Amino acid sequence: MTLLHAWLIEPFGYDFMQRGLLSALLLSISGGLLGSVLVLRRLALMGDALTHSLLPGLALAWMLLGRGPLALLAGAVATGLITVLGSALIGRLTRLKEDAAFGSFFLVAYAAGIALVSQAGTRVDLLHFLFGNVLGVSPVDLVLSASAAGITLIAFVIAYRGIVLEIFDPIFSRSAGMRGGWYYGGFLVLAVVNLVAALQTMGVILALGLFLLPAATAYLWCDRFATMLGLSVVVGMAGSAVGLALSYHTGISSGPSIVLSLGAAFLGSALGSPRYGLLHAARQAWRERRSVRHTTD
Amino acid sequence: MAGHDIFRLSDVSVHYGRRAALEGITAQIPCGALVALVGPNGAGKSTLLRSLLGWLPLSRGEIRLGDEHPRHLHPRLAYLPQRLEIDWDFPISVRGVVSQGRWPALGLLGRFNAAERERVDRALEELDLTALADEQIRRLSGGQQQRMFLARAIAQGADIFLLDEPFNGLDLAASAELLHLFQRWLGQGRTVIAAVHDLPLARAHFSHALLLDTRLVAAGPTAEALSEANIDLAYHRRMPVLGARP
Numbered sequence: 001m002t003l004l005h006a007w008l009i010e011p012f013g014y015d016f017m018q019r020g021l022l023s024a025l026l027l028s029i030s031g032g033l034l035g036s037v038l039v040l041r042r043l044a045l046m047g048d049a050l051t052h053s054l055l056p057g058l059a060l061a062w063m064l065l066g067r068g069p070l071a072l073l074a075g076a077v078a079t080g081l082i083t084v085l086g087s088a089l090i091g092r093l094t095r096l097k098e099d100a101a102f103g104s105f106f107l108v109a110y111a112a113g114i115a116l117v118s119q120a121g122t123r124v125d126l127l128h129f130l131f132g133n134v135l136g137v138s139p140v141d142l143v144l145s146a147s148a149a150g151i152t153l154i155a156f157v158i159a160y161r162g163i164v165l166e167i168f169d170p171i172f173s174r175s176a177g178m179r180g181g182w183y184y185g186g187f188l189v190l191a192v193v194n195l196v197a198a199l200q201t202m203g204v205i206l207a208l209g210l211f212l213l214p215a216a217t218a219y220l221w222c223d224r225f226a227t228m229l230g231l232s233v234v235v236g237m238a239g240s241a242v243g244l245a246l247s248y249h250t251g252i253s254s255g256p257s258i259v260l261s262l263g264a265a266f267l268g269s270a271l272g273s274p275r276y277g278l279l280h281a282a283r284q285a286w287r288e289r290r291s292v293r294h295t296t297d
Numbered sequence: 298m299a300g301h302d303i304f305r306l307s308d309v310s311v312h313y314g315r316r317a318a319l320e321g322i323t324a325q326i327p328c329g330a331l332v333a334l335v336g337p338n339g340a341g342k343s344t345l346l347r348s349l350l351g352w353l354p355l356s357r358g359e360i361r362l363g364d365e366h367p368r369h370l371h372p373r374l375a376y377l378p379q380r381l382e383i384d385w386d387f388p389i390s391v392r393g394v395v396s397q398g399r400w401p402a403l404g405l406l407g408r409f410n411a412a413e414r415e416r417v418d419r420a421l422e423e424l425d426l427t428a429l430a431d432e433q434i435r436r437l438s439g440g441q442q443q444r445m446f447l448a449r450a451i452a453q454g455a456d457i458f459l460l461d462e463p464f465n466g467l468d469l470a471a472s473a474e475l476l477h478l479f480q481r482w483l484g485q486g487r488t489v490i491a492a493v494h495d496l497p498l499a500r501a502h503f504s505h506a507l508l509l510d511t512r513l514v515a516a517g518p519t520a521e522a523l524s525e526a527n528i529d530l531a532y533h534r535r536m537p538v539l540g541a542r543p
Contacts, residue, residue: 040384040387040388158405158406159405160405161397161400161403161405162405164389164397165397165400167384167387168383168384168387168389168394168397169378169382169383169397171376171378171382172376172378172397172449174352175350175352175374175375175376175401219388222388223388223389223390223433224388224389224390224393225387225388225389225393227388228388
């Protein structure tokens with residue numbers, strides 16, 4: 001008990017740890033919700049591309065406007081939009097498919113981002129940008145996290161039915177009078193806002209981990225969409241708390257340590273989930289082979 | 298209800314860019330009929346289905362559904378997705394899918410009360426899915442999956458069912474079961490319109506047929522519309538006719 005206390009409770013006695021934890025818990029809410037859509041709509045790789053494309057916008061905003069959350073948000077939204085619209089345009093009007101367009105755009109954006117950061121010299125700390133720094137979570141960042149989580153939660157409560165239909169059966173959703181384009185656009189905007197909000201704690205690349213990993217984990221355990229949303233949020237929160245404690249004790253940056261603890265939950269589920277895990281699949285394949293051998297003998 | 302026309306098409310044309318997908322279709326679809334849309338690939342079967350649903354702008358002509366134009370959100374119309382278009386691993390139960398039938402009427406926030414639940418229960422029961430209601434949808438057979446979408450349409454209150462190649466990927470038993478269901482509906486005032494590429498199946502089981510080759514080749518009771526002469530015309534005599542080979 002005392003060990004658990006020392007390991008998991010004590011670190012959160014400090015103000016900066018409390019702010020970091022609160023921010024991560026808030027973003028676990030929106031991350032779980034948006035991540036579930038990402039997993040079911042097969043947008044995981046697009047999400048990855050999107051996070052990389054935010055870097056140049058963030059770096060430019062930092063250099064020109066300072067490091068206020070609103071400035072960073074503006075920069076990120078700008079380059080995020082350029083990537084999404086640019087690759088959609090190239091995907092539609094040239095013979096390139098959208099994934100190749102996205103991949104190319106995100107590499108160029110990522111390179112531009114790194115070039116900008118290195119040009120800025122010591123004014124911008126690259127490691128801080130890439131991997132997050134829990135020490136950097138200011139009260140203003142907390143407000144941004146709370147707003148991002150709040151807006152996302154409200155959007156999901158109001159548009160729940162539309163979201164289910166948009167993912168599950170877009171044709172039916174169209175015949176039911178719902179506007180697919182609005183849902184997709186709204187989803188991208190919410191994703192960018194939440195990624196920026198997660199920047200301080202998680203870093204620009206790993207922020208996606210707070211979205212994707214909890215949802216991928218939850219998907220391996222449940223057969224109802226609402227349950228998946230709830231479980232994703234819970235997994236995200238637990239992983240954030242354990243990850244931040246890990247970061248405190250080991251000195252690993254908060255982004256990687258949160259992603260690693262979420263990763264443990266994901267790998268454990270991928271192996272051991274009773275219905276959809278690898279072990280279950282292997283056991284079934286073995287049983288089938290054995291029964292085939294029995295019948296042929 | 299039976300006897301009058303549920304759909305009336307006059308001179309209907311649809312273009313994709315400069316290419317005509319449908320040209321000058323004039324036809325009536327009687328209420329309570331089981332109608333096969335037949336024609337070679339690219340003949341405009343799917344385009345006609347989408348036009349009947351009110352999803353496509355017509356470049357010429359008019360479609361009337363009773364006294365109205367078909368449109369989005371029309372509660373009488375239900376479109377059944379092709380089975381390939383659905384992600385069967387989606388975390389949802391059979392009852393969850395059938396409940397979606399009530400959502401267009403309820404909107405995003407309308408309350409799903411006891412009366413709504415009762416409608417869903419009845420739709421499940423009518424299509425013999427009550428025992429499977431709580432299963433994840435991957436665990437259904439192909440025929441049961443089709444019945445689930447029909448149950449969603451019935452929960453919606455639809456009485457006109459538009460299906461794009463519903464027999465694709467179904468085994469013989471499941472096809473027979475689905476046809477049996479449609480036959481039972483025949484004369485109950487429910488209208489089924491299906492794009493079908495299997496000619497013998499259309500001939501054997503459907504009451505009416507529309508034979509398309511961008512233009513309308515023939516329409517009417519199946520035996521007349523799908524006569525050998527008409528089929529030759531629609532398929533440009535590329536169709537090997539049994540017994541005609543040397």
